[in-house]
Amino acid sequence: MTTETPHRPTAGEAVEKLTAELWAAVSAADERAATDVVLRALDDGMAPESVLIDVIASVQGKVGEEWAANRLTVAEEHAATAINERTVAALSVHPAARTTPDLGRITVACVDGEWHALPARLLAEVLKLRGWHVDYLGAQVPSPHLIAHLHRTDADVVALSSSIATRLPTAHAAITACQAVGVPVLAGGAAFGPGGKYARLLGADAWAPDARTAADRLARAPLPRPQPDHQPIDDLPHLEDQEYSIVTRSSTSLVRTVLTALEDAFPAMRTYSDHQRERTAEDLAHIVDFLATSLYLGDEDLFTWFITWTAGILTARGVPAQSLPPALDILARELKDFPRATRTLRHGIAALTPEHRITAGKTA
Template structure:
């Protein structure tokens, strides 16, 4: 055991742990976490003050184009193994009821909810972790089979909010209270409140909320009366048409786009689809800030990869022209354009 792994200073251990992730050193990362546990650091602190912030930094390095997708996946796998090792070391015994933890259908960021699951386990709950992308029907079937005290659902991407809402309502129809978390509900949980569901900003808060059944069931009703005008449903129906027409205009106005490789074409279609999906989610919750935050993020991601921010303007303008009769979508698109750097417009 090295001096680094024997330290109880998580600040000191953090840089070493990141180095292990950068070097794809699974054994070194695991040794470091176990060394902290041997030195008396509580398992919950190792998970929340070492693994969680390191994984957030992994995501930032990918966003800044400092790490490839392969490096990000390798680092995530190592952190998953470390979480398993910490859980095996702690061996908590359940004293409470069953809590089911799962990712929303279509959500593949499974490590954050896994950390929540392990914190709940450390605090005495009998936890079933269902992992990434759980279809709503399968989750409800599971809840019918097992008597769950609560279900904790994670959503990392706001574009999944309409699906999240359907999943939340399906759980409630099974009379199982729901708590949600993840960046997909907004940094302050504002979109969880719009959907009328209890929200926790982190794992300890989720544990406290789940232990307080009155608070868990006391979320205010959803505020979605605006959906009666059918704008969201109409926008979703036009998704394929919007992507196709935006791609056609891109090829017409940007000659280089006609020579895209298959990989470049796939990436472009994916980006065009994400723009529509985030726009639809903003319409669903009636909050244009959801879309503007995405546009700013997308512009930053593309910029880190050498793609000028102006590349985002063309599809936004195309969608604005196509959706001029969609008031909430048109407003979000206008604000999205305004959120881009002045040099891009």
């Protein structure tokens, strides 16, 4: 007679099970159940860092994917994110997460205008677990307030987070300001582009794609402090043409002009409700913002990515993406005297699929 040894789940299986349980709780807007999942995992011996990154961060990634696919409303996405933030807070006070700071001091902050705070909060908690003294400043931190904090605390490094690429000009100012007071900057977040290429362009001292990689990078070697006489090098000579500044200053009038002209270029818009027109104006404002950011960075690929992403989002929501080519065409006509802007807009149009380019009586 033999007895079977009970199957003991592997670490990967345990993470997969917990992730599914947390997603079920979060998607049902059940904060208590979500918190119970996280605390039970810690009670059962799962490492707090694994819970933060492999479970909570994974579920938050799924929240974003479900919103993009139109399977979560904006309100549901916000509720899910708030619940994930609460699970992080619950984890942070659990006995398994208590550590004594024995490394340096780090300030973790989101750039001004960046309200996606959860990635920065996850990083802050991982760094605490690793032994850092962490000052977590949260979302939307104006650069003057960040610098004032650095003067008071003598931080060894700043971890600067941004998820939205249109915040990169502000991030550049923050990076430069931190380095000017002798504090190196570790950049992170989706805004800094694939492989962190915009972090390098804007002069950050280091970049990491996620909290675990950031903590590992800081563990390998400290970031050297910029010299007291550090002067930022102008790595963006293309800004001399003033296209970025002019588009930024003209954004409101550009949106208004395109919105008015779009009724002739895209006749279906004449039947839009007030709410649909408001949403169209919001979409146009985002397009102008991304155009300006692309001009700031000198990178047309950023704008192309945003336009194709927007087309996918509109399609998922049952909104005709065929309005995009005529809108971009009108913008190009308005900015005909600005070669970088018009070239960027034409590349955006070309990146759309034939279905998106076909408009009423005209092919863009």
